[in-house]
Every structure is written in structure tokens, then in C-alpha cells.
């Protein structure tokens with residue numbers, strides 16, 4: 054029985070995934086990167102590119118739909134949408150794609166994200182001064198309220214929440230480092246990852262320079278990455294006729310509370326709790342009828358290591374303040390209770406703004422991941438305020 | 447030494463001008479709803495509680511306590527001195543603002559410490575609010 058707030062379990066499935074290499078200098082435009090990833094995703098699904106009739110991306114993606122359509126040769130677009138709130142809203146692309154397919158307004162929808170976060174005009178982690186206070190649909194008012202005070206980066210905005218979290222629960226930057234070491238261990242054996250063959254010890258983490266004291270060191274930050282990821286979403290019926298076993302979008306949901314922002318989320322009363330993720334968990338677990346102990350793989354948005362801790366708690370995998378012990382006890386490892394970010398995460402693999410969490414979940418369910426887990430039937434993807442549960446069909 | 451250029455002026459919108467215009471004349475204000483008297487920040491045209499569009503400016507005492515902070519080291523903009531001490535201050539009237547800490551060493555910062563507002567000039571004759579330890583606070587840090 055379908056319950057409120059989530060799409061029906063069989064609304065749609067992922068039939069194909071594609072990506073470019075992840076690098077620090079792509080040497081080509083976002084339009085080209087997106088086009089390459091979309092063609093790769095269609096090849097993976099063994100569908101004609103021209104059959105794609107839906108496009109979904111992020112509001113802040115630089116690739117213009119008209120240019121994309123004429124570049125990859127799409128013939129007839131029935132549905133297109135853009136999702137706000139940056140990476141926190143990233144699983145909204147799956148929601149739009151699945152809803153479009155379920156409603157019948159489109160048959161084959163491609164979700165894409167293309168970035169040159171390292172070599173492009175603006176480095177993601179670079180110091181930006183308040184040049185534009187217009188609404189950029191990025192889910193933040195930081196250019197108004199943070200930048201005049203020298204808080205010029207997402208790391209600096211999130212640091213205010215992270216310091217409060219540490220104060221509330223006694224977590225330390227070394228605790229965060231234990232998660233980073235695990236992520237870098239996964240990345241070290243993932244050839245697609247920035248951190249491939251570069252594992253890290255806790256001492257290396259603790260020796261890295263402060264970005265924002267007392268919570269975020271350099272190695273607590275995701276990788277500014279050039280690259281693109283694309284995901285083909287269609288009906289279960291169509292997906293079943295394609296070469297890979299379909300990966301069901303069994304539940305997809307969004308959740309944001311009054312006064313919340315992405316990254317610059319400073320006006321909720323208690324910043325030591327990631328309330329949006331608690332609401333997300335209610336929708337994905339309670340409303341959709343999944344149990345936490347059914348989750349074989351968790352892909353959790355780790356733009357900065359502290360928000361991984363805050364999501365683990367808000368999603369209910371451990372109690373408030375317990376993430377330091379949950380992580381320290383090795384639960385994120387392959388043999389732990391919640392193998393997490395097995396591609397190395399955004400910290401270890403690269404930062405395609407969260408969409409590379411979906412490709413890793415699909416690979417784990419298919420059994421084709423670089424660090425394969427024994428048998429992944431149910432995977433959670435949490436981008437903090439949007440998320441999905443993906444299943445082996 | 448790299449010369450430090452003037453701190454950039456805030457860029458108010460029509461909705462937020464009430465706050466920044468007051469800061470420019472060295473006053474800290476918030477919008478107070480005429481319908482239900484609730485104070486709000488950041489500024490917005492409608493009260494989210496009673497949906498009244500009527501409001502007035504209320505001058506705030508400029509005192510509060512430190513809710514959270516971060517000592518920013520990297521990346522560096524030439525417009526600021528480093529490390530930048532960025533803070534969230536819970537004002538005594540019950541609203542929270544993003545600001546900077548001044549007149550304090552980072553090692554002496556304590557969450558919960560009492561603070562008082564001051565104002566720092568920016569380019570274009572504007573200002574930003576900053577907070578230092580409250581000299582009237584008798585509670586030992």
C-alpha cells in the first residue's frame with residue numbers, strides 16, 4: 054500500500070548510468086561533459102539517445118537544455134525540470150524523473166549534472182565575495198548574510214553548524230577524521246576516484262591544514278571535481294527489457310523545515326541536529342515502509358565530514374551524539390553494520406554534486422562496483438534534505 | 447605584506463534594506479510584526495506567523511550570547527584579515543544573526559559567552575555589525 058509523501062514503490066527504475074572521468078582539469082566544457090555522460094548512460098541502457106524525452110538537472114547546472122538537446126541530438130522533449138537547493142536537493146532529480154515517468158508525461162528521462170568545480174570560472178571552494186545577491190535558486194542566502202562577514206565558502210557556512218554540533222556532543226575533528234580515513238580507504242581501490250591508490254592515515258588527516266577551526270580541515274572537504282554523471286530513468290517495464298537488471302526507485306522523498314537553507318542553514322533553533330534528514334528518514338522509512346536494518350548500503354552526502362555524522366544521527370542509524378562511536382567502531386566499513394560511501398564518497402571519489410552517489414548505489418546493486426559488497430538488495434541515498442531508496446528489482 | 451583592501455560593503459536587496467540601512471547608521475534593528483509583535487530576521491515582507499504585511503523597525507539592545515563560531519583560515523580573500531572569526535550570535539530579543547567576533551583571541555572564544563555589538567566600516571561608507579566580549583558582563587568566561 055502506497056502511503057503519503059513518497060512515490061509508489063514501482064513508479065520508476067534506473068536503467069542506465071554514465072559518467073566522464075573525474076579530474077581536476079577536464080579540458081572541455083560542461084556542455085561536452087554532460088553530452089558525453091548522457092551518451093554513456095544511454096549506451097549502458099542500450100537505448101537510442103534520440104529516444105530520451107525528458108531532462109532533469111539542478112538549477113545551478115550551467116548546461117542549457119536547448120544547447121544540450123541540439124548537441125546530443127534529442128528529437129522531442131516532453132518533460133524538463135530543474136531542482137533547487139544545490140547538492141542537498143540533488144535526489145530531487147530522481148523524484149522529478151520518477152514522477153514524470155509514473156505520470157506518463159515522459160518515457161525516458163535523463164538526470165544529469167556537469168561541473169568544472171576545479172578548473173572552471175569559479176572554484177567551488179574558492180573565496181567568493183558578495184557580487185550577486187539575486188536569487189540564484191541555490192538554496193542559500195549566504196551572499197546576503199554570510200559574505201559581508203568574510204564567510205565566503207560553503208565550508209565556512211557549514212562550520213558554524215559543525216562547531217555547535219561538536220560543542221553539543223563532544224565530538225572532535227579527530228572523530229571526523231576516522232570517517233575520512235574509511236572514505237579514503239574505499240577511494241584507494243576505486244580507479245575512478247580522485248583518491249585512487251592514495252589511502253590516508255588518521256595522522257595525515259590531523260596534519261592537514263585548518264580550513265575552519267575547530268571543525269573542518271582540508272581533508273574533511275570533498276574534492277572540487279570536473280566531470281559529469283548521467284542517469285537514465287524509465288518505467289520498470291521498459292527497464293526490464295534493457296540489458297542490466299533494473300534498479301528500482303523504491304522510494305524518493307524531499308524534506309525541508311521552516312527557515313532551513315542549504316549550507317548556510319543558520320536560523321533553525323538547534324543547529325546540532327540535521328532536522329531535514331530526520332524528516333527525510335520519516336518519509337523514506339516510516340512512510341515508504343522500509344526498515345533501517347534492511348539497508349545494505351548507505352550513500353550519504355559528505356561534502357564535509359561533519360555533515361556525514363549529523364546525517365547518520367538524524368537518519369536514525371545511531372542516537373544523537375553517537376556518530377563518533379558509530380564511526381569509530383567501524384560501522385561504515387565493508388563488514389560494518391552500515392557500509393557507507395563505498396566509492397570513497399564525495400570526499401574520496403569526487404564531487405559531482407551528489408549524483409555520483411546514485412551511480413555507486415546502482416553499481417553495488419548490479420554487483421559491478423569497484424569495492425563490491427556481498428549482496429546489496431536495498432541502498433539508501435541521502436543528500437540530507439532529499440533522498441531515495443534504491444532496490445534490486 | 448599584502449595590502450588589505452577595504453572590507454566589501456554588504457549588498458542589500460529591497461527586502462533586506464531595513465537591516466543594512468540601520469547598520470550603516472550604527473543601529474541594530476529587526477522587523478517587528480504589527481499583527482502579532484513577533485520579531486524576525488532575516489528581513490522579509492510578510493510575517494510567517496500571522497501573514498501580516500505591516501511591520502515596524504525595532505531597535506535592538508545589541509547584546510546577546512555566542513551560539514556558534516568558526517575560525518576561518520582558508521581560502522583567503524584580500525578583503526579580509528585572517529583568521530576571520532565568524533559567529534552566530536543569539537540576541538537577547540530572541541533572533542540570531544551572522545556576524546564577526548572582535549577584540550578576542552580565538553583561544554578565548556567560548557560558546558555561550560556574553561557579547562555586545564560594535565560596528566565596522568566597509569567600502570562605500572557602509573558598515574557591518576561585529577561583536578566583542580561584553581564589558582558589562584560579570585560572569586567569568
Ligand SMILES: [Zn+2]
Pocket residue numbers: 479480481482483484493494495496497498
Ligand atoms: Zn505576525
